[in-house]
Amino acid sequence: MSIKMRPTLVLWGVRMGFMSYGWDAGVLGGVLQTKAFQSAMKAPGTTTTAMIVASFLLASWLGCCIAASPWSDRIGRRVWVMLGALIQVFGTIIATASYSTGQLIAGRVLIGVGNGLVVATGPVYVAETTGAVMQRGPLVGILMGFACVGTACAYWIDFGFTYATGQVVWRLPVAIQIVWSMLTIALCYPNADSPRWYFLQGRPDEGRLVLQQIYADPTLAEKVASEIETELRQEVGETLRFSDFFIDRSETKAASRIRDGVILVGIAYLMGINMIFYYMTTIFQVYIKLPAVTASVCSGAATTLLAIGAFVGSIYCERGGRRKWLLWGSALQSVFIIAFVALLAVGTKPASSAAAAMLFGWILVFSPTWAPQPYIYISETMPLRHRHTGVGLSMSAQWLMAFLTVYAGPIGFESVGWKIWIWFAVFNVIGFPYVYFFLHESRGRSLEHMNELYNEKLAVDSGSFSPSVEGSVKGGDVIEQKV
Template identity: 85%
Template sequence: MPTKIRPTLVLWGVRMGFMSYGWDAGVLGGVLQTSAFQSAMKTPDTTTTAMIVASFLLASWLGCVMAASPWSDRIGRKIWVCVGAFIQIIGTVISTSAYSTGQLIAGRVLIGVGNGFVVSTGPVYIAETTGTVKQRGPLVGILMGFACVGTACAYWIDFGFTYATGQVVWRLPVAMQIIWSILAIVLTFPNADSPRWYFLQGREDEGKLVLQQIYEDNSLANKVAAEIQTELKQEVGETLRFSDFFIDRSETKAATRIRDGVILVGVAYLMGINMIFYYMTTIFQVYIGLAPTTASVCSGAATTLLAIGAFVGSIFCEKSGRKKWLLWGSALQSVFMIAFVGLLSKAATSKACGSAAAAMLFGWILVFSPTWAPQPYIYISETMPLRHRHTGVGLGMSAQWLMAFLTVYAGPIGFENVGWKIWIWFAVFNVLGFPYVYFFLRESRGRSLEHMNELYNNNLAVASGAASPSEGSGSVTDIQEKA
């Protein structure tokens, strides 16, 4: 395994993996209603269509769970990303050549499993190879920005191909996902793994070598190495017990941190984002009553807005705490979603209400994109203890996909049976996000990964007698800020 790392290549490799995630999430949404797709899939009913779309989500959940398993940490962050991208390529080939719903679902399942590997490991890889504390949050959060760019690009490509004829209308957009997966492998594979993973595996010399390349300062690299070793000593014997997820008596509160992350991501994806973006064109066209071309343009504009907002929220996430971004997001999203539900209930009989409902949906996206889109990724990637980081992030990401599957699969069925009332479910979780963040989450901004244990137990110090980094102790956290 190579011991030379180029952090810029790592960043772009994982970003391409998230571009692939966004592409897969958005590409079918714009072609489901096309005659070419309907003809190839023999006009699937609502339940079958929901399964075609949602199979990717359930498989992504499976991929995240596999990446979170105890034995998975032996493989390393880099290999998981590359293997996931390779599996996505195989799944895309199967999906592109599909002439039955069964074959398409099989391809989507493979794409999903590979996606689960990438999205559960990529944020950890970046968080553990970022040199300064202030850069860590933005660099991890921007991953969601690239996922949103992937979704936006897929929607605009779909829109462009609506003017084409024949099977190319949907097959070529689906096939283009391969580009991002190939780039993810090419950019990621030549690099060494995370230095913290080397230390976790007892390969200290390789870990120190990688740290020296990241910091380009031997004294600083040695100090970070010492902090990593001390953190690992703190976590010796800290096993995860089922009872700890309810009452955690451990020193590092590993189960508490994993539980908080799982719930945080789960709530984020019960707010309606996947429902909106997987069926964006259908919502605008069928339920709000816009013309097909107008619906496609609105879908592309909405996904572009999501991408821009995710980048803005990630770049400026250090200007305020993680909790403040999430609290403001939940409060404002609740207003827009409740208004959207009320207007949607009248959209069938009033064109003005339909247009206003579309405006409220855009308002909701404008708020969600810089807050609940990137911030949960940042939070779970930095708050997990080193020995259980792969498990914590993997389970957190699995919550995303499980909740997304629930909403995407049940959503159109709910539309068919209860109409606009299905959106009340999402409004409830927009409201619940506020008290959950306020009462249960702890502010992680401004701490190095090795100082996160102290956030949950003040008696734990990275170095003997060292003060918390927030107290200006001259710790490695502070040194990294100046590096």
Template identity: 80%
Template structure:
């Protein structure tokens, strides 16, 4: 394993993995209605089409579960990212050459498993190799911006290929996913693993070596090394017990943190984003009633808007904190989604969907990724993030598979399902989530148990809210957090 690390290469390697994820999320949505695809797949019915699209999501859930298993942490963050990219390439080759729904589904299952590996470990890899606390949230959140960019690019490529002839209309866009997976491997390979992973496995010297490359000041590297060791001592002997997910009596509240993260991501993906992602063109063309060309252009515009918003929310996520972004997002999304449902019920072409995307993209798109990547305890971080991401894919599968069938049977009423979860997001965040902004990873335990504090409260930056146990900001805290 390499002993050198370049955080910028780590960033771009994982980003390309998320571009691949976004590409797959969008590429079929723009070609499902083309005559070339319908001919190759022998005009699949609604249920078969839903399974073709949703098989990727269910397989991603399986990949996340594999990456979250207790034995998986022995492999390391770096290897999981590369292994996922390799599996994606194999699945893409099978998918792009498919002449039956069975072969296409098999290929998409492999792509999904590989994607599960990448998205469940990539955010952890970045969070654990980021030197400054104030950069951690934006750098992790921007991953969703790259995923949305991949989706937008896929839709625009699909639109361009609608003017082509023959099977290239859908096979070439599907095959292009290989480019991003290959780049993920090339960029990730030269790097060492996360310093936190080395310490977790008793490889302290390698951990120190990597920390010295991440931090320009030797004193910063030594301080972080000391804090990692302190965190590990706090978590010694604490095992995840099933009962703790309901009543957590442990000091570090590991089960509580995992449970909160799983529910947060699950709620985010029951709000309807994957339904919109995967069936964008179909929604505009079939259910809103736009012409095919107009529907393709609107799909490209909507996914581009989603990407821009995700980057915006990630870059400015340190302003206000995680909770405020999520609370405002849920409130405004509820307004737009309820208006969208009402307009659909009245038979009107609903532009409110663009308003919903505009709000969701900087709030509930990147913020859950940021939250779960930084609040999990070190000993269970791979499990916590993996289970959180598995909730994403399981809920996404449910919506993408059941959504079109629901459209066919109950029409616009299926959107009431999504409206309910947009509303539920607000009370869940308000009553259950704690503000994690500004805290070093090694100080997250203190957020759940103040007795574990290893230093004075003034050493920790971050916004608190009443009842969350967070420490209120002061000018001095901001300066210290910036240095860390």
């Protein structure tokens, strides 16, 4: 393949991959209670339904683990994204044609594995092909905005099909996912891989050629190439040891950075978003006791609000920095989720209506904060030699925690009722001290200067920074800012 890089196509290709992720996250939530689905799946019980929904999440965890494996970095960001999308196509065909729960679960497992590959590699591909530092955060964060758009579209399509009859009510919405996967492949195929990947694989000439296509100024392209080579020299000989995940004595703190990312994403997905995502209509209809049509409308409105908020948080993420968005998000979400739990405990009709309002408030806060910001943080703070491992393991934490909540959540609700939501409230509260005490602020730094954020000695040795200044690279130029 000739070395051609069109960053705009890369962006839209990965965005379509995240649309597919969001579509699958929402599409079943709106059809689980339909007569057509219940008839085709022979009225599955709560545990079986939970497994149908959650099998996608566990398989996505497996896909992320594959992307995080040591040998996976030899393949490249671009190929993993396209391969994941292709696997999703086959899984969607099987799921759409299902007439048993076993067949449907098998299809969703394939969809999940493909999805894990896309979401673990896509943010890295985007981050490593973005030229200006101040655009990197918004462009990566917007990926979650597209995932939320996919979920919102799926819920509105589900709502529209509630007025149809027959198996098309649920089969066509499930089948539409193929569109997003095919667009992902078509948009990513004409492009080269990321320049950082070429340097990592010992192919600097190809990496420089890609950088020259990303940066209009050849001088800036060469400067970035030099910084990438410097970063790789800093990371030579640094291997991941299990003990480093507890006490990291390495210069670049690679293991502790991966650990911080895994915990950050794990907390985000123990806050309840997947329980809400996947069972939105069921929550409004069964738990809050709204009429079926009202529940569908509320589901569509809530997921639309989630999408809008994710875009807002991504676009303005450079204002205030990653930590402030996460801290404010955790604080305000805690207020809304605690009020939601208290109102569910009351159990009256007025209290249930107020609980629905609290849920909307929670979504309003979560969508611009804990929805996109963890993606931004993990995609930019991982060291180059271990970036695929760090992002892959972080995303695997997302899917493992999501599986836990989606599978155990409805079962727990049957057992202990509204008290299951206390679990999610606890993690909304935990998010604040974790971010405050453990996370560094990564805003305004190029990928090649993240090592210096964790070790000031590297900054002094490189001559680019001093302990009292924070560097920001925009278009390859170092801009010094007082901390």
